[in-house]
Amino acid sequence: MRYAPSDLPVFTLTTGPVDAYPAVLRSLAATVLYDYDPVFQATYQRVAEKLATVVKAETMPVILHGEPVLGLEAAAASLLGPGDVMLNLVSGVYSKGFEGWAARSGAEIVELAVPYDQVIDPAEVARVLAERPDITVVAACHHDTPSGTVNPVAEIGAVVKRHGALFLVDAVSSFGGMPVDAESAAIDLLVTGPNKCLGCPPGLSILGVSNRAWAKMKANPAAPRASILSILDWQEAWRADRPFPFTPSISEINGLEAAIDLYLAEGPSKVWARHALTAAACRAGLKAMGLAIWPAEEAFASPTCTAVRTPQGIDEAQLRAEIRARYGVVLSSGRGETLGKLTRIGHMGPTAQPLHAIVALSALGGGLSALGHRVDIGAGVAAALAVIEAG
Amino acid sequence: MRYAPSDLPVFTLTTGPVDAYPAVLRSLAATVLYDYDPVFQATYQRVAEKLATVVKAETMPVILHGEPVLGLEAAAASLLGPGDVMLNLVSGVYSKGFEGWAARSGAEIVELAVPYDQVIDPAEVARVLAERPDITVVAACHHDTPSGTVNPVAEIGAVVKRHGALFLVDAVSSFGGMPVDAESAAIDLLVTGPNKCLGCPPGLSILGVSNRAWAKMKANPAAPRASILSILDWQEAWRADRPFPFTPSISEINGLEAAIDLYLAEGPSKVWARHALTAAACRAGLKAMGLAIWPAEEAFASPTCTAVRTPQGIDEAQLRAEIRARYGVVLSSGRGETLGKLTRIGHMGPTAQPLHAIVALSALGGGLSALGHRVDIGAGVAAALAVIEAG
Amino acid sequence: MRYAPSDLPVFTLTTGPVDAYPAVLRSLAATVLYDYDPVFQATYQRVAEKLATVVKAETMPVILHGEPVLGLEAAAASLLGPGDVMLNLVSGVYSKGFEGWAARSGAEIVELAVPYDQVIDPAEVARVLAERPDITVVAACHHDTPSGTVNPVAEIGAVVKRHGALFLVDAVSSFGGMPVDAESAAIDLLVTGPNKCLGCPPGLSILGVSNRAWAKMKANPAAPRASILSILDWQEAWRADRPFPFTPSISEINGLEAAIDLYLAEGPSKVWARHALTAAACRAGLKAMGLAIWPAEEAFASPTCTAVRTPQGIDEAQLRAEIRARYGVVLSSGRGETLGKLTRIGHMGPTAQPLHAIVALSALGGGLSALGHRVDIGAGVAAALAVIEAG
Amino acid sequence: MRYAPSDLPVFTLTTGPVDAYPAVLRSLAATVLYDYDPVFQATYQRVAEKLATVVKAETMPVILHGEPVLGLEAAAASLLGPGDVMLNLVSGVYSKGFEGWAARSGAEIVELAVPYDQVIDPAEVARVLAERPDITVVAACHHDTPSGTVNPVAEIGAVVKRHGALFLVDAVSSFGGMPVDAESAAIDLLVTGPNKCLGCPPGLSILGVSNRAWAKMKANPAAPRASILSILDWQEAWRADRPFPFTPSISEINGLEAAIDLYLAEGPSKVWARHALTAAACRAGLKAMGLAIWPAEEAFASPTCTAVRTPQGIDEAQLRAEIRARYGVVLSSGRGETLGKLTRIGHMGPTAQPLHAIVALSALGGGLSALGHRVDIGAGVAAALAVIEAG
Incomplete structure (x- = not known):
């Protein structure tokens, strides 16, 4: 039995888009209201207020109406x-x-780089900042998804704060799946979206902004205004009595409210725990199957994505195609420099359930075996279940 | 009995967002697939191919993943x-x-302006083009929604073509509700979206691009690339075997497919006919009620939006609030220069059904009467029904 | 412009099935759980508890898993x-x-009948009961839908109670749209369903049962047991810790919960008020159009259904077909003895909004005019709006 | 990490209700039309016609509006x-x-019984029929779900046909998941429903009726008429131009159409193959884990349900509770005589995907281990994957 490319997959265990929670999907089907209808205006404010409790920025969250590449491009252009x-x-x-x-902004870029299976050392950040006291902004990616590695943003944030620069963090694929918020990591501009660990479809960005970041953006004559790229235009849009700069994505907002409601009802720490346990089970299984994760150290590995090094002699694209054809399971490839070198298993939102690790291990192991790289799937599953049992 | 601001409205008869067709709403709730899953890639290509049959540009339509202000800003920046x-x-x-x-592009802007209750005269366009042979681009708005007026883009397009300039048309609130396509109006860059007359929620832009427009954008070093504002990045994205520049709005694409399927199944000319009949009935009713439409001549009036002049002494915002409170009907205000001067009744997608004109006339008449401006609603309804009967 | 029989209607203003509330429709799409899953068991008990607050019977409501003809047949067979x-x-x-x-039960039937445009006089009930002290059960239909007439069940209930008989009431098309409950009308076996005024699809029956009714059913050897027709089997099924006699209709239960939530959130008295106002506006409009309602007196007329006498010379089926073809409006015919003699306009759940009376009057008036019976629709609409304005 | 009883399960791997296919769930949310609207009438006929191609009875299928216990009770009462x-x-x-x-019908019942882990031998049927030439009806259950065993109905049907009796078959939990239809098994009254292998929620019965069965029911004065239990009333209801005996379950019919469309699009033989492969993988895994299936021989085992004998010393209810708490997986218990003796894993509709066997084995193995009965889950998963690989 083979799944044809035209057959719907059975499990989408990617690093995003992932399937949305069923309650989110149903909310997307809600009546589309006029954006200035008081019911929708109240909804928008309520969503912002709920988000505020988890983004924990100094000011109200900003929702931009495009998937997080919009949030990131807008952040760079504005700050x-x-x-x-x-x-x-x-x-x-x-x-x-x-x-x-x-x-593009004309800013000078100083780079502190590590190999793509490593993470940033906060001490190194301190060293570079000491060398270059003129650094005004530090940018980090919390979870660099194509590597499945997590940077210690809280520690880096403390260093940046001492220096006095603004801290801009891409938390797109970490937020909602592990502990991170603007307050605890001293983030001035946190960029995320609901389409990863919150279990929404792609289409929105969420930004947490500090007072200093607002001040800097307002003082920046080049910061986009009257533009899809503007953050400034949306500062007050969360208020039910203020106009929208342009029409918000009504249905995506309805979906986001369902997602944030689920997140708050389950409780963030419970949500993070099931992401972490799923990833831990997955890693244990891979190890038992003789497979290596991409991160140089297990401590670097993300709870929302497990990147597996492609074994010698295996064509990574062929591997994923085989896994889909044989099991109906969709996994993610690497990107850019990691393309071809690793396969990624997402643990995000609805797929961050421990048994999904078993599904992923079985499919990955089966796919590798089919391509001639025999692995002991039974050992992998047993190891993963042992982690779940202890979890 | 009054509807509270927190009560859901009964009829959203605005000029957008309007409620989506039920089949579109259900499609929004479809499983969110990975964007590189072959099923989604095939869906995306199929949607583009269906759109192509109605956009009728020389090349495949481009979908941008933000509501049409993105399409318009991107068009200006790219062209x-x-x-x-x-x-x-x-x-x-x-x-x-x-x-x-x-x-913002640095282009010189020449303006041919008419009062906002008038439309552009193609002869005047020809005159200005003759005066300024260096004009390279002509921009028009097909249906200037805040006025409810429709410009003769087909005639203007012919003039522009003879001149040799590129023709950029904002067809956001006309496309899908009246006859307009790239071919018949010689449009080089047609910008629209599915969130008006196609009956989708806001969140996408649709562009029809001529070969000359592609050539000009490619030759333009300032045209956005690697940006949410890029059109160029998406030129080949419709092909199932090509990558997406960034994650598309999966659920909105699912909704768009349902909308275009409905549009093609009903038949565009049938769809346009019911928009036209609804608007004609509405105008007849207004006239019989002693109310004036905003357009200086009925021939200028849009089939997708009827703008009604605010009678002397009536506070327009209070009027709409009263109509919502009394009948649960939501109408649109004017915008910018027309704000306070008119109220707009949308006839778009699911609300472009003749009986909705009766609903609108009853609610508007009742609201005016409640504010002291008595109108003969019975006469209005009778006149509207006579148009429907003859239609 | 004509709507083809294969075109979806625009307004379904029937006496049921009526369209469900949007929130109910979305709930129908919820994940189907195993009936013995604790989440579903808790849902079932919660739904019963919410229903209990509005059915107001002495014991917990019984849900039967078929539309109300099941409830009625089961009631007769059980009692x-x-x-x-x-x-x-x-x-x-x-x-x-x-x-x-x-x-079928073998009971002797004594009949107190009035013409089908009249309602039952409680004094007559008292008279018959006095004549026949051996009467053990009195059966009434609260709202006899094919006539659009409402019987005074509270007054009749008081008479029945004094006599000591059990009172069985069909409240299918009244419950949820006007005040009626087991307590206030001394009903021993109230049969209703969510598919009329609660705005659900057909598929369930709801029963309110008094202690005496339970005792009588239990003592009845012929009462269905181990049967789809059994009420007895379901007595304890509402409890999360008790088994279901057979698999309940999971999705319908999910829809019912959404409906009862809407009903409680809006508030029953507000819901009844909009049903009543819609019907009153409709009747005023009909009168102004020179049309007669079916009930002999307006006081008999239902707030959830307005029955209009077919004018002389009009073929009723042709009239409804014309109304659908011309306006996309669906109305109900009469049934049995009233078939051909009247047309019914439903005011139920989502369609019990005053402006829907305007839609119905316009469509009915337009349809009559098209068939040669000219009516003054303007006068009708004006009269209806006057009622709404005062309401 | 534990799933609370109030947490939604992650996998419902029961023998029904099972979750519906996503496309079915969305169809349940479709606009509720009036049952006599021509669009719904055409839908109903279309659904019947599609069903006819797979039920393969001599006459058009009958849909009854309650879950299959209605179909079974009605069949007994009618025939x-x-x-x-x-x-x-x-x-x-x-x-x-x-x-x-x-x-209840007054018929004499002759019983041919085998132990509940065995299946019926057609030769034994022939023997009994020869002994009792007066037998007029033979009743069989194709898949006796509480045992997970499948009777050879095609062979039995041939025997019954030779005898001349009518053959009544409960195919509720087999139809749509394995090959069975009225024609190939010479079934005169096939009773099934869409809520098992077709992936719909419970709420409907589907009957396939031969000409002889119709004749017998019509000649039976006790066959229900004007009753929820009537089959006769619905004989012509599938025709768009015929009335319904009472209001059909509109939303369930919409869901059924989506389900039958999926079934026909995938192709019945492909659907059966994935049910069979899932079950085969499951059985191989159980064996490798040292667990026994309930059926006495593997050849008796159902492709839509795998029944696993409860190991000595294990409390079956506690086992399922532990599996749900630990993994979020819901399995079915036995029923009646098999209650406590076995646990059932459903492979029905959307859960009949081979990897679901891995999920079930992992959860079952983990649950048993947690209760002190250690099994080698790794070996089980490996064995199951080997079957899938070969499948």
């Missing part, structure tokens, strides 16, 4: 200008990629 | 540069507003 | 036996129809 | 009468249970 020196902490494809947007 | 002279045809708030985005 | 004498209060097709099920 | 002798083929709880309904 940076020709007079800035930005330290970019590069530990993967996404943190490196942020430089493109940052450079 | 225009410092060497360009753009003739902007200004007949309302939206056509005037486009200048802001156009000016 | 009645060869030794019983049942007084059937016949004021229409449905109350008369109940005799078929009652007679 | 049987005092003059009949029914041979009941008892191989489990459900086939035995049918006698209750059959006996």
Whole structure:
């Protein structure tokens, strides 16, 4: 039995888009209201207020109406200008990629880079900041998804704060799946979205902004205004009595409310725990199957994505195709420099359930075996279940 | 009996967002697939191919993943540069507003303006083009929604074509509700979206691009690339075997497919006919009630939106609030220069059904009467029904 | 413009099935749980508890898993036996129809009948009961839908109670749209369903049962047991810790919970008020259009259904077909003895909004005019709006 | 990490209700039309016509509006009468249970019983029929779900046909998941429902009826008429131009159409193959884990349900509770005589995907281990994957 490319997959265990929670899907089907209808205006404010309790920025969250690449591009364009020196902490494809947007602003870019299976050392950040007191902004990617590695943003944030620079963090694929918020990591501009661990479809960005970040953006003449890229335009839009700069994505907001309600009802720490346990079970299983994770150390590995090194002699694209054809399971490839070198298993939102690790291990193991790289799947599953049992 | 602001409205008869068709709402709730899953890739190509049959541009339609202000801003940024002279045809708030985005490109803006209750005369366009042979781009707004007026884009397109300039048209609130396509109006860059007459929620832009427009954008060094504002990045994205520049809005695409399927199944000319009949019935009713439409001539009036002049002594915002409280009906205000001067009744997608004109007339008449401006609603309804009977 | 029979209607203003509330429709799409899953068991008990607050019977409501004809047939089969004498209060097709099920039990049927445009006089009930002290059960139909007439069940209930008989009431098309409950009308077996005024799809029955009714059913050897027709089997099924006699209709229960939540959130008295106002506006409009309602007196007319006498010379079926083709509006015919003699406009759940009376009047008036019976629709709409304005 | 009883389960791997296919769930949310609206009438006929292609009875399928216990009770009541002798083929709880309904008809019941882990031998049927030439009806349960055993209905049907009796088959939990239809098994009255292998929620019965069965029911004065239990009333209801005896379950019909469309699109033989492969993988895994299936021989085991004998010393209810708490997986218990003796894993509709066998084995193995009965889950998973690989 083979699943044809035209057959719906059975399990989408990717690093996003992932399937949304059923309650989110149903909310997307809600009546589309006029954006200035008082019911929708109240909904929008209520969503912002709920988000505020988990984003924990100094000011109300900003929702931008495009998936998080909009949030990231807008952040770079709004916060940076020709007079800035930005330290970019590069530990993967996404943190490196942020430089493109940052450079457009005219800011000088200073780079602190590590190999893409490593994470940033806060002491190194302190060292570079000491060398370059003129650094005004530090940018980091919390979870560099193409590597499945997590940077210690809380520790880095403390260093940045002491220096006095603004701290801009891409928390797109970590927020909602592990502990991170603007307050605990001293983040001035936190960029995330609901389409990863919150279990929504792609289409929105969520930003947490400090007072200093607002001040800097307002003082920046090049910060986008009257533009899809503007953050400034949306500062007050969360208030039910203020106009929207343009039409918000009504249905996505309805979906987001369902997602944040689920997140708060389950309790963030319970949600993080099941992400962490799923990933831990997955890693234990891989190890037992003789497979290596991509991160150089297990401590670097993300609870929302497990990146598995492609064994010698295996064509990674062929591997994923085989896994889909044989089991109906969809996994993610690497990206950019990690493309072809690893396969990623997402543990995000509805798929961050421990048994999904078993599904992933079985499918991955089966796919590898089919391509001639025999692994002991039974041992892998047993090891994963032992972690779950203890979890 | 009054509807509280927290009560859901009964009828949303606005000029957008309007409620989506039920089948579209259900499609929004479909399983969220990975964007590189072959099923989604095939869906995306299929949606583009269906759109192509109605957008009728020389090349495959481009879908941008934000509501049509993204499409418009991206069009201005991509098509225009410092060497360009753009003739902007200004007949309302939206056509005037486009200048802001156009000016950012460094292009020189030449303006041909008429009062906001008038429409553009193609002969005048020809005259200005003759005066300024260096004009490279002409921009028009097909349906300037804040006025409820429709410009003769097919005639203007013929004039522009003879001149040799590129023709950029904002067809956001007309496309899908009246006859307009890239071919028949010689449009080089048609910008629209599914959230008006196609009956989808806001969240996407649709662009129809001519070969000349692609060539000009590619040759434009300032055209956005690696940006949410890029059109160029998405040129080949419709193909199932090509990557997406960034994650598309999966659920909105699912909704769009349902909408385009409904549109093709009903047949565009049938869809346009019910928009036209609804608007005609509405105008007849208003006239019989002694109310004036905003357009200076009935021939200028849009089939997708009827703008009604606010009678002397009536506070327009209070009028809409009263109508919502009394009948649960939501109407649109004017915008910018037309704000306070008119109320707009949308006839878009699911609300473009003749009996909705009766609902609107009853609610508007009742609201006016409640504020002391007595109108003969019975006469209005009878006149509207006579139009429907004959239609 | 004509709506083809294959086109979806625009307004379903029938006496049921009516469209469900949007929130109910979305709930129908919820994940189908195993009936013995604790989440579903808790849901089932919670739904019963919410229903109990509005059914107001002495014991917990019983949900049967078929539309209300199941509830009615089961009630007759469970409550009645060869030794019983049942007084059937016949004021229409449905109350008369109940005799078929009652007679099967072997009970003797005594009938108190009035013409089908009249309602039952409680004094007459008292008179018959005095004549026949052996009457053990009195059956009434609260709202005899094919006539659009409402019997005074509270007054009748008081009479029945004094006599000591059990009172069985069909409240299918009244419950949720006007004040009626087991307590206030001294009903021993109230049969209703969520598919009329609660705005659910058809598929369930709801029963309110007094202690005496339970005792009588238990003592009845012929009462269905181990049968789809059994009420007894379901007595304890509402409890989360008790088994279901057979698999309940999971999705319908999910829909019912959404409906009861809406009903409680809006507030029953507010819901009844909008049903009443819609019907009053409708009747005023009909009168102004020179049309007659079916009930002999306006005081008999239902707030959930307005029955309009077919004018002389009009073919009723042709009239409804014309109304659908011309306006996309669906109305109900009469049934049995009233078939061909009247057209019914439903005011139930989502369609019990005052402006829907305007829609109905316009469509009905337009349809009559098209068939040659000209009516003054303007006058009708004006009269209806005056009622709404005052309401 | 534990799942609370109030947490939604992650996997419902029961023998029904099972979760519906996502496309079915969305269809349940479709607009509720009036049952006499031509669009719904056409839908109903279309659904019947699609069903006819897979039920393959001599006449059009009958849909009854309650879950299959309605279909079974109605079949017994309609087909049987005092003059009949029914041979009941008892191989489990459900086939035995049918006698209750059959006996009510006044028919004489002859029983051919085997232990509940065995299946019926067609030769034995022939023997009994030869002994009792007066047998008029033979009843069998194709898949006796509480045992997870499948009777050879095609072979039995041939025997019954030769005898000349009518053949009544409960195919509720087999139809749609394995090959069975009225034609190939010479079934005169096939009773099934969409809520098992077709992936719909419970709420409907589907009947396939031969000409002889219709003739017998019509000639049976005791066959229910004007009753929820009537089959006769619905004979012509599938036709768009015929009335419904009472209001059909509109939303369930919408869901059924989506389900039958999926079934036909995937292709019945592909659907059966994935049910069979899932079950085969499951059985191989159980064996490798040292667990025994309930059926005495593997050849008796159902492709839609795998029944696992409860190991010595394990409390079956506690086992399922532990599995739900630990993994979020819901399994089914036995019923009646098999209660406590086995646990059932459903492979039905959306859960009949081979990897679900891995999920079930992991959860079952983990649950047993937690209760002190250690099993080698790794070996089980490996064995299951080997079957999948070869499948």
